[in-house]
Amino acid sequence: MIVRIAQFPLRKRLLYGIASTAGVLLAQQLLTWIAHGRLTFLLISASLPLITVLFGEASGALLLVSGFVFGVLWMKPIGSLAVQQPDDRIVLLVYVVVGVLLVVAGQQLAKVARRAGRAEAATREAAERLLQFERDARHRFDVALNSAGVPFFVVTPVVREGHVTELRWDYLNEAAAQLFSPAAGVVVGSSTSYVRPSGWDADLLLERLAPLAEQEGRDAFDVRVQGEHGEQWFHVVAASLEGAVVAWFGDITPRVRAEQALSDADRRKDEFLATLAHELRNPLAPIRQVAEILEQPGLTDERRKWCITVLRRQSAAMALLLDDLLDVSRITRGALTLRKEAVALREVVDEAVEIARPIFEGKAHELVIKPPARPLHIEADRLRLAQVLGNLLTNAAKYTPPGGRIELAGTADDAEIVVSVADNGIGVEPDKLSAIFSMFSQVNPDHHREGGLGIGLALSKSLIELHGGRLTASSAGKDRGSCFSIHLPAQCRVVPQPVSTRDVPAVAASVEKRRVLVVDDNVDAADALTALLELEGHEVRTVYSGEEAVDILSHYSPEVVLLDLGLPGMSGLDVARRIRLTPATKDVTMIAITGWGQPHDRERTADAGFDFHFTKPVDVGQLNRAIESAVAAV
Structure with a gap:
């Protein structure tokens, strides 16, 4: 004491x-x-x-x-x-x-x-130092395991009658704890039979880890989990530790999916090579037969002409196959460049229809074209865009039974320009929609085989993406048709640059007569243009200010508006915007008539909603074609 x-x-x-x-x-x-x-x-x-x-x-x-x-x-x-x-x-x-x-x-x-x-x-200080050392060691242990970002856990066995009957969670790092549902409550101390990561199999954990708790050793195995985010794969590495079991496990889902993708790609490659051999043999067979026919004596001129026609048709088919292969190669290497220009969507559609016309006629399909309400010019590679649209039309024709209906529609708004091809053919099953744009894939390789290398949609998708757009597909299911849509950004829309014209007659008898509104503060210029248009048979109204133009639209519905930009008071750009915002007139064809012709002037007219931009004096031939396009443009 x-x-x-x-x-x-x-x-x-x-x-x-x-x-x-x-x-x-x-x-x-x-x-x-x-x-x-x-x-x-x-x-x-x-x-x-x-x-x-x-x-x-x-x-x-x-x-x-x-x-x-x-x-x-x-x-x-x-x-x-x-x-x-x-x-x-x-x-x-x-x-x-x-x-x-x-x-x-x-x-x-x-x-x-x-x-x-x-x-x-000294004893008390040593005990405190030892306790602090233990705390620091545990903290460093926790920091090291948590910073690794790889799930880690320790389980201890529960032995009954000499056998491990269950495992209990003894330690979890942060990465491992995140795999448990918040509703699981307290995890450490709980049995793996009742509390475990979402989707994990308790029997599998006990089966693989219990032997390590009974005797020294290590094990590595993969676990497939069907969790909240779909199928996942984990690689588990476990080892014995003084009667307990420690384990690391990493998410190898990306690796497994990559391996599956490589396997699928390898399978599609084999299918592609088999398809390529088949597609090349198809034109080679008639070419070889025609060569033998040409060797026969006494060949008539009619038979010779038929042979030449077959050679041209089959060599053209082979050329298309090779062109598709070369295009895919260029896109893959980043060597394909677009040659963009201002092009009328109507012209692209016409070229695409010509590409698909033979198969349409051969299968007696009905083609319905629904153009936009007014002319549409876009900045694009005319050849490539026609190639994509032609491919969509050809696919629709191939996979639609004879006598089917195919609809080509175009729409445009402030957000994007959409051109869609819809059919009432075999359709696409929902689970295959995401794969149809993959390389070497076929819409339906088992039924309705109509040829092709399975690269058309993949090539089309890449070409549209080079234009800054996207290609989408939708289908209500098998035998319920499908719809493929080209989406281009609204920024692609341009006002075309006038080109030099051929000599054309002042009056074209084939020109359809339209209702035209002329707006110009220069009375002589307005009256002269009005007289010219009336000579061609158009119904013309003339006003000399922007305010008058807005007023006349309340009781007159023109199909074409010729609008001067430099109007006093309300400018031509303001009038154009008012016209586009009015539901009754939002789709009329608007043609700018102005003395300003610089690139930034054309950008202003395009932003205001004009379809054409002509500088004074206006070329009559160009003006006639612009008015014609109000009817025929898509």
Whole structure:
């Protein structure tokens, strides 16, 4: 007890010292009252070791001297420092000798107490350092495992009747914890039979990890999981650790999917090579037969012409196959460049229809064309766009039974330009829609085989993407038709640059008569243009300001508006915007007549909604063709 008190701070030692001294003094006073002071001073010696240990040798010696003086004063004669009785002297001598021994003993106890205190402090400090080291090690362990980003866990076995019957989660890093559903609650301490990552098989975990809990070893295996995000694959590496099992597992879904994609691509490549051989043999067979026919004597001119026709047709078919292959190769290497120009969508459609016309006629299909409400010019590679649209038409014809209906429609708004090809043919099953744009894929390789290398849609998709657009497909299902749509950004729309024209007659008898509105503040110019148009048979109204143009539109519905830009008050651009915002007139053909012809001027007219931009003086032939396009353009 004294050693323990000696380790206390000074304040606590003072309190214990004062309390113990007070107790001794009270006991002394009680005994003094009972025994009339005889020998009671010896009780002071009981406090000597305590005081020496608590406050040092000087304090013990001071208490010893104080006790001696106290004893002398209480011995006869009381109150005198002279001790006359021999027995009293012996008692005082014994008190002094014993007191000195007790002070020396207290001094030794103080040394022992200090050493014990230092030893205990060192032990406590070592324990704290060890505990802090353990905390730091655990923290570094957690940081290392969490920063790795790879799921890691530790499971401990539950053994019943000598066998591992279940596993319990003992540790999870953050990456592993994220695989558990929040509804799982507390994971650590739970059984893998009841709490596990979403989609994982508890029996598989027990089957593969229990042997590692029973004996030393390691294992690696793949786990297929059907989770919230579809099919996933994990590679697990597990090992024994002092009766427990530690395991890392990584998401290998991208690798498995890549391997599956490579396998599918390899399969499609084999199918493509077989298809290529088949497609090349088809034209080679008649070419070879025609060569043998040409060797026959007595060949008539009619038969020779037929042979030449067959050779041309079959060689053209082979050329198309090779062109598709070369285009795919160029796109893959990034070597294909577009030759963009301002082109009328009508012309692209006409070329595409010509490409597909033989198969349309051969299968007696009905082709319905629904053009946009007004002429449309876009900046595109005319040849490539016609190639894509022709491919869509050809596919629609191939996969539509004879006598089917195919519809080609064009629409345009502020967001995009859409050209779609819809048919009532065999359709596409929903689960195959995402694969039809893949290289070497066939819409339906098992039924309705109509030839082709399976690269047409992939090539078309790439060509449209080079234009900044996208190619989409939709189908209601098998035998319910399909629809392929070309989506081009609205920025592709342009106002065409006028080109030099051939000499044309002032009046074209074949021109369809239209309702025309002429707007120009130059009265002579407006009247002269009106007279010219009336000579050609058009119905013409003439106004001389933008405000008049807006007013007349409330009771007159023109099909073509010839609009000067530099009008006083409301400009021609403002009038054009008003026309486009009015539902009744938003689809009329608008032709800008102006003296401004710089590129930025054409951009302004295109933004305002004009379909054509002509600089003064206007070429009559160009103007006639622009008015004609109001009827025939797509």
